[in-house]
Amino acid sequence: METDKQADIKTLQEENEKLIKRQSIKADLMSVGAHQIRTSLSAIKWIIKMFIDGDLGKLTAEQENLMRKAYEDNDRAIGIVTELLQANKIDDVIEKKYSFSEVNIIELIESSIFDFSGEAFAHKVEIIFLKPEMKLPTINADKDKFPIVLQNLFENAIKYSNQYGKVFIALREKDGFVEVSVKDMGIGISEKGKKNIFEKFYRDTTAKEKESAGSGIGLFTAKKIIEDHGGKIWFESGKGEGTTFFFTIPIYKGSE
């Protein structure tokens, strides 16, 4: 009887390993495919822009109008592929494969701001980091997963800001945690959206109006990661008044 049980467990473990392997191959294939599609879409984007700019000869008003429409549609497709690449990474988060260590949050924020400087430039949005004067303690975080939270919040703040808007990033130490805020002056969140904004695949109507592409997994993922770190995430917002996201993350107290 005992031997049967052991054999069953062994079979289950083997099946599980096979599934994990298959899942990993699938994720790799999706990543390679998405990158290839993005390369082709980039070429299309550049060519259409050359037409619109008149680099390839003057267009009629109707031709230019259609080209602009094609450019917007292509950009939407790029957005969807980018979201697919992000969604591909979500399984790791859901399966809770975390590896915690001491992390310097200031360096991480500065590095993420650098990564988004191009995006901010393209959207004509300024990112302002209100660095604290006092030295902040390090945090206890997963070096690979925690930056996803910053990426999602920074990306949303830029994407849903109005042109020439500003995004403010601030942080402080509070009760054994570091509290971070990301404030934008953008479109804000609707009353209905406030109840559902952290739900998986949910997108607020204000967000859909501004950017039609988007999967609605960014904030869901951010909440999951923050809570798995032992922190909290919340926001303050009004439609048309901008949004401030706050989150807390535990201070590093040495390896256990």
Added chain:
Amino acid sequence: MAKTILIIEDDNFLQGLEATKLKKEGYNILTAANSIEAFKAIEGKEVIDLILLDLLLPDVDGFAILEKIRQNKSFQTTPVIVFSNLSEEKDIARATKLGISEFMIKSNFTLDEISKKIKELIG
């Protein structure tokens, strides 16, 4: 005298578009589609003022090329713009550590914007 840009890009079509645009802007263009061609250009006689580097190449990845570029005394301060569709935090962090001027994701920018960035860096 026209400034020289080395474009390291394996996709012939994209390479052609980048080269055409930058030539129109008055730059002298060198191209490489793999690491062998890239190193040949770097070790050649021509002075290179800026390198536009793709990260997904057929033989070695762009990071290895970036490392070699920085090891070469003549190229320690040459501006390098990574122009790639890789966009994960770890890729950007790795490239940044190796000393790049800018990391631009191809699908997020137009050739005009790349050209403007180049002008900002080398005139």
